[in-house]
Amino acid sequence: MKIHDVTQGTLEWHVLRSSHFTASEAPAMMGASKYMTRAELLRQKKTGLSPEVTPAKQELFDRGHAAEEAAREILAARIGEDLYPVTCSRGNLLASLDGMDMAEKVLFEHKLWNEKLAAQVRAEQLEAHYYWQLEQQLLVTGADKVIFVCSDGTEEHFVSMDYYAVPGRAEALAAGWEQFAADLEEQEAPAAKPVEKIGRAPEMLPAIHVEVTGMVKHSNLDQFRTLALEAIKNINTDLQDDQDFADAEKTMKWCTDVETRLSATKSHIMGQAQDIDAVIRTLDEVNEEARQVRLRLDRLVKNRKQEIRDKIVLDANDAFRKHLADLEASFGGRVRMPAVGIDVAGAIKGKKTITSLRDSADAELARAKVDASTIATSIKNNLATLNDLAEGYDFLFHDIQQLVLKDGEDLQAVISHRINEHKELEAKKLSEQLAASQPVAAAVVQTAAATEAAAVQPVKQQPPADDGQRIKLGDINSTLGFTVTAEFLRSLGFDAVDRKGNAVLYRSSDWPRICGALVQHINSVATQKAAA
Known part of the structure; x- marks a missing residue:
């Protein structure tokens, strides 16, 4: 957040507003303003021309400012914190605050008393005409809340509510201004209203x-x-x-x-x-x-x-x-x-x-x-x-169309669960294959005296059809629980089929043959050791 050293209502303040998207303009940009359409705001931002302030409207503004000052004092006394008018920005978004505390955690926004708005405040249910301005104030400042007040500057007509950012609204607001900026770029100089x-x-x-x-x-x-x-x-x-x-x-x-x-x-x-x-x-x-x-x-x-x-x-x-x-x-x-x-x-x-x-x-x-x-x-x-x-595990995510519509945290949980489940399944298969090989290893040891030590021979099994799925060398080692190198696998008859960055990739369909070759190698080593 950047705080600007300008006084609200001055020429410098108006110039600053003209070069930013302001919080008070947010309702019109979102199509929710009671006083200005989105098209009118586009015309105003394109030309820099604002509607003329009539004497009657100026009198209303003056009453609102007087009530705002009195209400600020009332609220400060109630919460035990001083509040100061502040003009601040974040990027191209601007907020002119009726008040902010020294810790920059509590904001104050005031509207002149009317019964309909007072009823909304009592019910803590504001119309979009009001809450988009508050959402931008919170987005720009990073404050915790806005104390929204409707009053005429007296204790008798003074109602307030705490407004907190509603999940999803800040993102919608930012996207709204992004679209507005794109429309503004394409907007031609408009004719008079x-x-x-x-x-x-x-x-x-x-x-x-x-x-x-x-x-x-x-x-x-x-x-x-x-x-x-x-x-x-x-x-x-x-x-x-x-x-x-x-x-x-x-x-x-x-x-x-x-x-x-x-x-x-x-x-x-x-x-x-x-x-x-x-x-x-x-x-x-x-x-x-x-x-x-x-x-x-x-x-x-x-x-x-x-x-x-x-x-x-x-x-x-x-x-x-x-x-x-x-x-x-x-x-x-x-x-x-x-x-x-x-x-x-x-x-x-x-x-x-x-x-x-x-x-x-x-x-x-x-x-x-x-x-x-x-x-x-x-x-x-x-x-x-x-x-x-999920790099290297594309075969686990054929339902990508549905997955990309999930919440980000939910998607991460799904990815983690599926990959871990896959690894556990592969580890279980390897464990079963190793267990099945134990009787064979024992028999080999018993006849070791009759067997000459032999060099490791590549696996001669007919490789299965390639299904296009790949497994990384790092995942092979993680599943096995010990480390093998690409050169060692090549000596067993398994060449890498691709590389992705630093990752060496093998056919997933070769996994059972790799496990079998490892078992054969282990048995061979055991035989040689027994014979020695």
């Missing part, structure tokens, strides 16, 4: 005026018809962004209004005369055009929205599949990535605008990538463990 779109409909058509006295006496239908059909013709039906959809929905309301007015005018005319065919045809023509456009736009809006939602989901899922493929490629073909969950469709449920759809999909994609990367890191560590601890 879009404002809420307000739809535009065609200009209001003039009021229809028709006067009849058995015949049409006066009307402005020709002007109305020209304006209406021109407006309808210019309606946009190519829907791409939020503005287009807002315009379309406003236009549908406009079409409905035109239809209503035309219907009312038609009824008015019919009440004045019986046979006004030209007027009725004009009204019907414009009315039908407006109705058809409204119906077409209604279908188009629904279909286009669904198309966009589908594309956002498919694009996110495709990006996730590519991420999984890249992770799997890093395993060198030894194992595959397990299934990792992603629910983009669920993440965008209830979202209305294209911007919110994309932001929610991006956040879910980032979350799933972090989960997958965390699993991949564990698999790589387990593969390294197998390489280190």
Whole structure:
């Protein structure tokens, strides 16, 4: 941990924050913030531009800081330890602490009083919006705990809880920032945050005026018809962004209004005369055009929205599949990535605008990538463990796909158990073979006088088929309980088949023949000794 000599709230502090990933940004990075989306944080980090602080928000900040100072004094008196505001970092992670004790073991984090948060503190069940900040503080400092306080600076409204790091969260947080950094590198300079779109409909058509006295006496239908059909013709039906959809929905309301007015005018005319065919045809023509456009736009809006939602989901899922493929490629073909969950469709449920759809999909994609990367890191560590601890014993670990998904300590225990069990089994076989050879040795000794001492001869047995499994010379010696050299084994007819580093490797299938050759050699030596 590195402690920075800056005062919180100063220009130097803001500059320091801009070059680090801060604890207060952790909830947004993890997609859990109530106030900022992950996409908004990406835009902010890319541009260096922060939202403007309004007078109302500044007043809230000031109240929070005042309550924090008072709460720090209350807490210090309760625990009997002084607490000091500290800004510290570890790598590219930063934490601005409301307080830390001199031993750097206890941290203090304060939030302004509200009943909902106070209830969470009493129940000791914080939302992710809060606990990701605490996890980063503990990760950066290495402290034992954070005393999380919700208060207004008074004893009457003061609740607290001890927060300890939850297993797995620190790893998820680190993986989350790693993925965020990768996304930030690829992020293009973003456009300004879009404002809420307000739809535009065609200009209001003039009021229809028709006067009849058995015949049409006066009307402005020709002007109305020209304006209406021109407006309808210019309606946009190519829907791409939020503005287009807002315009379309406003236009549908406009079409409905035109239809209503035309219907009312038609009824008015019919009440004045019986046979006004030209007027009725004009009204019907414009009315039908407006109705058809409204119906077409209604279908188009629904279909286009669904198309966009589908594309956002498919694009996110495709990006996730590519991420999984890249992770799997890093395993060198030894194992595959397990299934990792992603629910983009669920993440965008209830979202209305294209911007919110994309932001929610991006956040879910980032979350799933972090989960997958965390699993991949564990698999790589387990593969390294197998390489280190199970070298030469690959034949004992055909279930490697399942083994690499285990906890690291569990995997080490499995490796140790299987190798020890294998060695015990081989030692038992050798013991049985040596025991079986004893009667033979006794008979040889009894007839030693009739036997000339002979040099050791290589074993002439037909070697069994090579099954590809290998045993190290060191393991042969460990199993035998005494040392033989590669040169000695060569004299018995067994050549090494490979080397791996300093290890000399033999066929595992030759083990029974090696034991037999050793027995034969021992018997031969015993015979020579007896004859002497």
